[in-house]
Amino acid sequence: MTDELLYANTKTNAGTTGKGERTRARILEAALDLCREHGYEKTTMRAVAKAAGVSLGNAYYYFRSKEHLIQAFYGQTHSDHLEACGPLLEGEQSFRQRLAIVLQTKIDTSMPxxxxxxxxxxxxxxxxxxLNPFSDASAPVRDESIALFARIIEGSDLRVGKALRPHLPKLLWTYQMGVxxxxxxxxxxxxxxxxxLIDTTSKLVSQLVRVAGLPPLRPVLRSVIGLLDDLAPPDDKASGTRR
Amino acid sequence: MTDELLYANTKTNAGTTGKGERTRARILEAALDLCREHGYEKTTMRAVAKAAGVSLGNAYYYFRSKEHLIQAFYGQTHSDHLEACGPLLEGEQSFRQRLAIVLQTKIDTSMPxxxxxxxxxxxxxxxxxxLNPFSDASAPVRDESIALFARIIEGSDLRVGKALRPHLPKLLWTYQMGVxxxxxxxxxxxxxxxxxLIDTTSKLVSQLVRVAGLPPLRPVLRSVIGLLDDLAPPDDKASGTRR
DNA sequence: GTCTATAACCGGATAGAC
DNA sequence: GTCTATCCGGTTATAGAC
Known part of the structure; x- marks a missing residue:
């Protein structure tokens, strides 16, 4: 039940010389290699441990479960994604383009x-x-990811209405989950x-956001926002989901 | 790999006197009871077998895996849903109402x-x-479910444009998946x-479908439909997913 | 050929010694 | 931090009963 430090491994322990960190990295690398080669189901913890040159029990010392190895991967691709997006977003002003870039890059970095x-x-x-992305334990990565979408908006030419603005990043993140x-x-x-799908829907989403505030859609927008306010309670921390 | 007859158990074998059918039913009932009480993870196949009064191996004779028990449940609630919707849809003409009824009923029947x-x-x-709802193996139940959404439309006052019509049932089904x-x-x-969520979004969806064909949204609709056509290939059988 | 039972096997997870 | 020994439960092999 105590899953506070799940994401500790997200950090890149580049400089660290601690032996533990190096062992942990070895195990993770072995696991990812084996999974890429044989798939997740066929990759046994015993095989991972052997490939990493540690005992089974030792592997479990570093990763609470087989699934937690996956979460490490999740954090890994997340970092990759962030890094890859940086330069690509640099000169771009168009909201539609920025959105498409982030999504395409997400796919690119996850492709392996x-x-x-x-x-x-x-x-x-x-x-x-x-491990579920709505859980408290996933909050750190989720929040970083949502922040990326906020960055998309901020660096762009898009004008967002006051009512929609606080919700938009999370909405875009949800959209990404769908993709x-x-x-x-x-x-x-x-x-x-x-x-x-990304090409078409990113264009669509961008158009939609632009016209959302216009008179004909005003009542629709109002009810959507009303719903979002009801679903995501005052304390803005969590997504629509309770745990 | 041969998963042809997965849904055989969807039929209600009410009249059948075959001993096997009764045993199968006993196992399924025991499993659902135990899962309701202790949750899925804590319900062991050994416990299910014992509760049903059969041996472990025997339980596997009827259900290929623990997950297949779940699929039986899936078929079960699906039947319940269909049955429950019938009378409720009877007199109703409003598309919005019909949609909300089907979704609320889905939740009601799944609640236990x-x-x-x-x-x-x-x-x-x-x-x-x-077991995934997009798989070939799930096609029977999925198609029935999509057909239900077609029924919602047909029995209603809604006028759907020619381009959208063939896609709408599947779109609504996808919407249900999201819910x-x-x-x-x-x-x-x-x-x-x-x-x-259902109250608000069913209203929204209904409005959206109504205005989708109107001039201002014509180009948007066109690109959405173009996307759907590209994603769901000519042979209409499958959903957007290949396996 | 339909049904049932027993005895393994395999791999994820844990306990506890060093 | 690392190991060995063990547990536990999903799954399979297989043999026999109706």
């Missing part, structure tokens, strides 16, 4: 793990799992369908 | 299983699992948040 990304989503969908869900199930070559 | 519905979604989200995902994570008392 497509084969076993399903497992991530599998555990992600379970409300009881601390990822599609991607996980996408079997088209090079995930071209997901690319298409 | 809320505690362990997460597991359903967990396996459902895994693209590799035959269910929310519900799975909903911890509010009596899932009042999910109720609220």
């Amino acid at each position: 793990y497509h084969r076993f990304a399903g497992v991530l989503f599998k555990t992600a969908a379970d409300p009881a799992s601390p 990822i869900l599609f991607w996980v199930h996408d079997r088209s070559p090079d995930c071209s369908r997901t690319r298409l | 299983y809320h505690r362990f519905a997460g597991v359903l979604f967990k396996t459902a989200a895994d693209p590799a699992s035959p 269910i995902l929310f519900w799975v994570h909903d911890r509010s008392p009596d899932c009042s948040r999910t109720r609220l």
Whole structure:
């Protein structure tokens, strides 16, 4: 039940010389290698431990469960994503472009793990799992991710109405979750369908946000925002989900 | 790999006197009881077998895996849902009302299983699992479910444009999936948040469908439909997902 | 051929010694 | 921080009963 420090491994322990950190890294690397090669299910903890040159029990000393290894991967691709987005967003002003860049980059950086990304989503969908992206334990990464969407908006030419503004980053994050869900199930070559989905919907979303504040859509916007306010309670911390 | 007959157990074998059918029913009932009481994870196959008065191996004779027990439950609530919707839709003409009825009823009939519905979604989200609602194996139930949404439209006062019509049932089904995902994570008392979500969004969806064909939104509609056509290939059988 | 039971196997997870 | 030994439960193999 105490899952406070789940994301400690998200940090890149580059400079650290602690032996533990190096062992942990070895285990994680072995796990990712094996999963890429054989898939998640066929990668046993025993095999991971052996490949990393440690005992089974030792692997569990560093990672509470097999699924927690996945969360480490989650944090890993998240960092990669952030890093990759930086330069690409640099000169770009168009909201639509910025949005598309972030989403396409998300897919690009996750692509090597497509084969076993399903497992991530599998555990992600379970409300009881601390790995699920709505859980308290996932809050750090989730918040960083939502912050990225806030950055998309801020650095762009987009004008957002006052009522919508506080909700938009989280809405875009949810949209990204939907895209990822599609991607996980996408079997088209090079995930071209997901690319298409992103192209089309990012344009759509951008148009939608632009016209949302205009008179004809005012009442619709109002009811959407009303709903969001009701679902995400005063204390802004959590997403729509309670745990 | 051969998952042809997964849904055989969806039929209600009411009249059948076959001993096997009764044994199967006993196992399923025991499993659902135990899961309701202790949750999915803590319900062991050994306990299910014992409660049903059969041996462990025998339980596996009837259900290929623990997860397949869940799929039986899935088929069960699906039947319940269909049955419950019938009379409620009887006199109703309003599209908005019909939509809300179907969704609320879905929640009502699933409510007893809320505690362990997460597991359903967990396996459902895994693209590799035959239990996932997009898989070929799930096609029968999925198609029935989509057909229900077609019925909502047909029996209503709604006028749908020619371009949108063939896509609408599946779109509404996808919308329902989203609602269910929310519900799975909903911890509010009596899932009042999910109720609220349904109230608000069903109204919204209904408005949206109504105005979708109007001139100002014509280009938007066109691009959405273009996307859907691209994503759901000519052979209409499957959803957007390939397996 | 339909059904049932027993005895393994395998891999995730834990306990406790060093 | 690392190991070995062990548990536990999903799953499978297999043999026999109706």
